[in-house]
Every structure is written in C-alpha cells, then in structure tokens.
Amino acid sequence: MPFQGHTNPMLQLGDVLHARGLAITVLHATCLSAPDPERHPEFQFVPVPDGVPDHVAASGDVLGIIHAMNAAMEADESAVLRDVLATVLGDERQPPAVCIIFDANLLAVPKAAEALGLPTLVLTTGSAACFRCLVAYPMLHEKGYLPHQETKLDMPVKELPPLRVRDLFYTPPSHQEVMKRTLARVVEAVKKSSGLLMDTFDALEIAEVQRIREELNIPLVLAAGPVNKLSSKSIGSSLLDQDFSCIEWLDQHHPESVLYVSYGSLASLDSNEFLEVAWGLANSGHPFLWVVRPDLVRGMDCPDFPNGFEAAVHSRGKVIRWAPQQEVLAHPAVGGFWTHNGWNSTLESICEGVPMMCRPQFADQTTNTRYVVNTWGVGLELDGELERGNIEKAIRKLMKEREGGEMRGRAKELKKKVGECLKDGGTAQIAIDKLVNYILSM
Ligand code: UDP
Numbered sequence: 001m002p003f004q005g006h007t008n009p010m011l012q013l014g015d016v017l018h019a020r021g022l023a024i025t026v027l028h029a030t031c032l033s034a035p036d037p038e039r040h041p042e043f044q045f046v047p048v049p050d051g052v053p054d055h056v057a058a059s060g061d062v063l064g065i066i067h068a069m070n071a072a073m074e075a076d077e078s079a080v081l082r083d084v085l086a087t088v089l090g091d092e093r094q095p096p097a098v099c100i101i102f103d104a105n106l107l108a109v110p111k112a113a114e115a116l117g118l119p120t121l122v123l124t125t126g127s128a129a130c131f132r133c134l135v136a137y138p139m140l141h142e143k144g145y146l147p148h149q150e151t152k153l154d155m156p157v158k159e160l161p162p163l164r165v166r167d168l169f170y171t172p173p174s175h176q177e178v179m180k181r182t183l184a185r186v187v188e189a190v191k192k193s194s195g196l197l198m199d200t201f202d203a204l205e206i207a208e209v210q211r212i213r214e215e216l217n218i219p220l221v222l223a224a225g226p227v228n229k230l231s232s233k234s235i236g237s238s239l240l241d242q243d244f245s246c247i248e249w250l251d252q253h254h255p256e257s258v259l260y261v262s263y264g265s266l267a268s269l270d271s272n273e274f275l276e277v278a279w280g281l282a283n284s285g286h287p288f289l290w291v292v293r294p295d296l297v298r299g300m301d302c303p304d305f306p307n308g309f310e311a312a313v314h315s316r317g318k319v320i321r322w323a324p325q326q327e328v329l330a331h332p333a334v335g336g337f338w339t340h341n342g343w344n345s346t347l348e349s350i351c352e353g354v355p356m357m358c359r360p361q362f363a364d365q366t367t368n369t370r371y372v373v374n375t376w377g378v379g380l381e382l383d384g385e386l387e388r389g390n391i392e393k394a395i396r397k398l399m400k401e402r403e404g405g406e407m408r409g410r411a412k413e414l415k416k417k418v419g420e421c422l423k424d425g426g427t428a429q430i431a432i433d434k435l436v437n438y439i440l441s442m
Contacts, residue, residue, distance in 0.1 A: 001103040004240075005266075008238075009227050010101075011035060011237040012227040012231035013197070013227045016227060016231050017439070021436075022439065025044040026046065028047060028048065029048060032057055039236045048081055050069045050072060051069065060295070070107045085112050085118065097118060098119070099119040100118055101120075104189070107185050109189075110193065122195070122196050123199070127200055127208070127368060127371070128198050128209045130367050131196075132208055134186060136159065137184075146176075148165060148166070153166040167367050168366070168367065169365075169366060190218070195221065196218065196220070199226065200223045201418070201428050203421055204417075220434075222431050223431055226351050229428075238322070240321075240322040241322060243320040246320050247331065255333060258287045258289055258331075258333045258334050259288045259395060260289050260338070261288055261290040262340075263291075264339075264344075265293070268295065268296055268297065269386075270297070271300065274296070275306050280388040281391070281395070282317070286316075287317065288317045289318050290318070290319045291323050292321065325345070326352075329351075335408070340361055341356070341368040341372060350378065350414050350415070353415030355379055355407035357379065358380065359381075359382045369381055376414060378410050378414060380397060380398060
C-alpha cells in the first residue's frame with residue numbers, strides 16, 4: 001500500500017521476521033512514493049504495476065486510490081498481480097515462498113494468491129478496536145447507529161463500549177453502500193485467510209483482540225505489535241526525507257517542555273484553520289516542533305505563515321516539513337503530542353509515554369481518540385471549532401496543568417507496559433515466536 005501509515009508497519013513487520021531468519025520479498029505499488037530498496041538491502045523489492053490513473057494518484061483521495069488499485073489488479077483480463085506473484089514464486093535464486101502477508105485493504109491479493117496456492121496472512125494497520133468496528137459494520141447499520149445522524153452522535157454503542165456514534169468512522173451517505181460492500185469483502189478476506197495480524201499489544205487491547213478471536217474463528221488472530229518497537233530503530237521506512245536537524249533543536253530544550261505537532265501524512269487543514277493553529281501555538285508560550293508538510297493546507301503548495309508569526313515565536317518554535325517522528329517522540333524534551341490520532345502515531349506516542357492532544361479528522365482516527373481519552377486516559381480531545389483561544393487553552397492544560405500531568409503519569413505507566421511486553425518472554429516476543437513458528441509450519 002503506497003501510504004506512509006501502511007508502509008511503516010508492513011516494513012517493520014518484515015524487519016522483525018527477517019531478524020528471526022525469514023527471507024522477505026516486498027511487493028509494492030508504483031503510483032505514489034515507494035520504499036527505497038537501497039535503505040533495505042536485506043529485502044528483495046518487486047514493483048507491481050498498480051494501474052492507478054495519474055489523475056487519481058495525484059488527487060490525494062485515499063479511498064479513490066485504493067479502489068482504483070483493487071479494480072485494476074482484480075480485472076480478469078489483467079491478472080497482473082498473479083503474474084508478478086508467479087514470477088516471485090518461480091525465482092529459483094530466492095528461498096521458496098511460504099506465504100504472503102498482505103495489507104487488509106488490498107482486496108486483489110487473496111484471489112491472486114489462491115490461484116497459486118499461496119497461503120495468506122492479513123495485516124491490519126489499525127487498532128484491534130477499529131477492526132472490531134469493521135466486523136460490526138452491518139450490525140451498526142441494522143441497529144440504526146449508522147449512518148451518522150446529528151441527533152444520535154452522543155448515543156453509546158452498547159455493543160462496542162466505550163464507543164459512541166460520533167466515534168465510529170464517518171462515511172458520507174453517498175458512499176455508504178460502497179463502504180458496506182468493501183468492508184464485507186475485507187472481513188471475508190480475513191475469514192478465508194490463514195490468520196490476522198494486528199499492530200497492537202495485549203496489555204493495550206486484550207479484550208478487543210479476544211473478541212475478534214471469538215468473532216472470526218480463524219486459526220490465528222495475533223496482537224503482533226507494537227511493530228515499531230519490535231523492529232530495529234534503523235529500519236528507515238519513511239517515504240519522505242526526514243529532517244534530523246530537529247533533534248539538535250530538541251537537545252536545547254528542558255525535559256518535557258516541547259509540544260510536538262503533526263497530523264500524519266494525509267490529514268489537512270483549510271487556510272483559516274492553518275492561521276488559527278499558527279497563532280494558537282505562538283500564543284501558548286510553549287516551545288513547539290510543528291510538521292508542516294508542503295500539502296498540509298488544502299489548495300496551497302507550501303503555505304505562508306502569517307505576518308508577525310516568526311517574530312512572535314523566535315527560537316521557541318521550529319517548523320519542519322517531515323520529522324523523524326519516532327526519534328522525536330522518544331526525545332526527553334518532548335512533553336506532549338498534538339496528533340490527528342492515526343493509529344501509527346497513537347501507538348508511537350504510547351510507546352514513548354507521551355500524552356496527546358487529539359484532533360481526529362477521518363477514518364479510524366475518531367475511534368482511536370476515544371480510546372486515548374476515555375480508556376487509556378493519556379490524552380485530551382480538542383473538539384469544536386479550531387480557534388486560537390481554544391488551542392491555547394488545550395495546550396496549557398496538556399503541558400502545564402494538573403490534568404495534563406495526570407495524563408503524562410498514565411502515559412508513562414503504559415510505556416512501562418510496552419517495555420514489559422518487549423522483554424524476552426514478554427507478550428509481544430511470544431506473539432512473534434508464535435507467528436514465526438506458524439509461518440514455518442505452513
Ligand atoms: N511520520 C513521520 N514523520 C512525520 C509525520 C509522520 O515519519 O513528520 C510517520 C509516523 O511516525 C507514522 C506515520 O508517518 O508512522 C503516519 O501514520 P499514521 O497512522 O499516524 O497516520 P496517517 O499518515 O496514516 O494518517
């Protein structure tokens with residue numbers, strides 16, 4: 001999958017399995033940025049012509065790109081994916097392929113793999129809670145929770161606590177049917193596969209993982225994460241150049257004094273929201289490190305900062321285009337993370353014990369926010385209008401006030417649990433042992 005939030009966990013999982021002695025071949029799309037083979041000499045890379053038209057690839061419409069990829073790769077006449085797979089399987093210079101691990105969104109894979117008799121494992125790059133929502137999608141419609149209705153947003157979804165209707169991922173009414181069909185196919189693909197791998201860990205989501213086991217009844221359902229911590233630090237799966245100058249800048253700041261601000265690789269702002277964020281950060285008085293991707297502001301290439309912003313901020317703020325996020329979150333100077341709650345960002349923050357200021361936008365981000373705020377108590381939500389006064393208040397609460405301090409305390413406790421599960425004999429290591437043995441038994 002040509003998106004950062006999908007490439008990272010997939011390559012990290014590859015790294016983990018490679019470290020246990022398995023050979024790894026990475027099949028990747030070509031329509032957007034692809035991983036750089038030079039940074040992973042231990043893997044073999046095979047590009048798959050994905051058939052996504054240029055205008056769709058350039059549109060930034062994630063669902064549109066996924067849909068186009070699946071449609072092109074599944075077209076009977078093309079069988080492109082099957083041909084690529086057949087070439088990989090027939091390559092006598094490589095060790096024999098045992099199975100293919102594919103991203104849950106890549107619905108073209110099961111058919112191609114089945115035609116070649118290759119077992120499949122599915123990796124879902126969201127949380128276990130999010131996967132439960134996908135499985136429950138028909139029920140959520142039958143019981144009237146979905147489609148979202150303004151009057152029901154605060155209604156608890158009693159089958160999926162602690163979620164309320166507003167925490168379920170939003171699909172516009174015009175896309176409901178397509179979404180229903182697509183999610184049904186995702187669940188079907190998982191049920192037909194030899195196993196489901198989730199980038200989460202038992203101490204975080206044991207109840208959700210257990211429910212999925214009961215609901216799916218397939219040979220293997222595994223909390224196989226956090227893969228960002230199980231894999232080696234040098235995995236370097238970023239699709240964009242990361243600006244490491246920010247680490248030196250962080251070195252000059254007091255412990256837990258800096259707010260790190262990043263909305264991942266896809267979420268965006270309108271130009272007015274951008275101004276409000278800029279002034280909210282400037283007026284908060286806190287040091288901040290802000291990732292402003294060139295395409296962060298809709299309709300603009302590299303947004304301009306408002307007049308007076310630089311003078312107001314001086315050296316207290318640093319703006320970069322793309323961060324080495326895991327290193328940033330692990331830096332002692334970072335005391336909070338203003339995030340869109342993409343699952344990777346959420347998990348990376350949890351792994352480093354950094355409390356969050358949450359501003360979810362779409363997909364599973366609202367579900368993740370609910371767990372961060374309500375279940376784990378390691379963040380606050382910045383809801384309502386994105387306005388400088390609200391932003392300033394929320395930053396103060398997270399970085400300076402008692403409530404934020406309590407969240408930081410809980411985040412540190414969770415970080416300890418991450419440490420426990422990563423140790424020899426810890427649940428994450430046991431899960432990977434189980435996965436490797438399972439693959440070798442195929
Ligand atoms: N990321 C990064 N540098 C940045 C911002 C994000 O390397 O400046 C990485 C981050 O560590 C995470 C991924 O990009 O692994 C974003 O994935 P996530 O699921 O959080 O959000 P998405 O981009 O899919 O919305």
